[in-house]
Amino acid sequence: xxxxxxxxxxxxIAISAQKYESGLGWKKSTGIIHDPIQxxxxxxxxDDHGNxxxxxxxxxDDSPINRILEKRTSLYHFCYEVQDIKFKIKELTKKGFILIxxxxxxxxxxxxxxxxxxxxxxxxxxxxxx
Numbered sequence: 691x692x693x694x695x696x697x698x699x700x701x702x703i704a705i706s707a708q709k710y711e712s713g714l715g716w717k718k719s720t721g722i723i724h725d726p727i728q729x730x731x732x733x734x735x736x737d738d739h740g741n742x743x744x745x746x747x748x749x750x751d752d753s754p755i756n757r758i759l760e761k762r763t764s765l766y767h768f769c770y771e772v773q774d775i776k777f778k779i780k781e782l783t784k785k786g787f788i789l790i791x792x793x794x795x796x797x798x799x800x801x802x803x804x805x806x807x808x809x810x811x812x813x814x815x816x817x818x819x820x
Contacts, residue, residue: 691770695742699766725797729753767814775819
């Protein structure tokens with residue numbers, strides 16, 4: 691699987707984006723995207739090597755990233771591109787991953803399907819069907 695992006699849970703996209711721009715030289719590659727399905731605001735950024743980062747800010751008190759932010763701003767997930775999301779979910783659940791969300795259409799990816807899984811180390815991965 692190819693990594694598409696790293697997701698980072700933040701309290702404020704505006705503040706974090708400015709800090710990543712000045713601190714690491716990341717550039718905004720999208721405007722802010724509102725995703726009512728995932729209950730987050732999203733901003734994609736890229737570094738000088740083309741690596742993509744997704745900043746996620748909660749839109750409401752019931753956003754799934756609020757629990758993570760209670761502890762600290764954090765790496766939230768790895769996103770992998772897959773050809774067949776249902777096949778990959780089946781394969782990963784046989785290997786001990788637990789499906790926690792999806793598959794659902796993703797606003798940030800023009801309606802392509804996404805799903806989130808968690809493993810034995812509490813690592814969350816997102817699958818993005820391409």
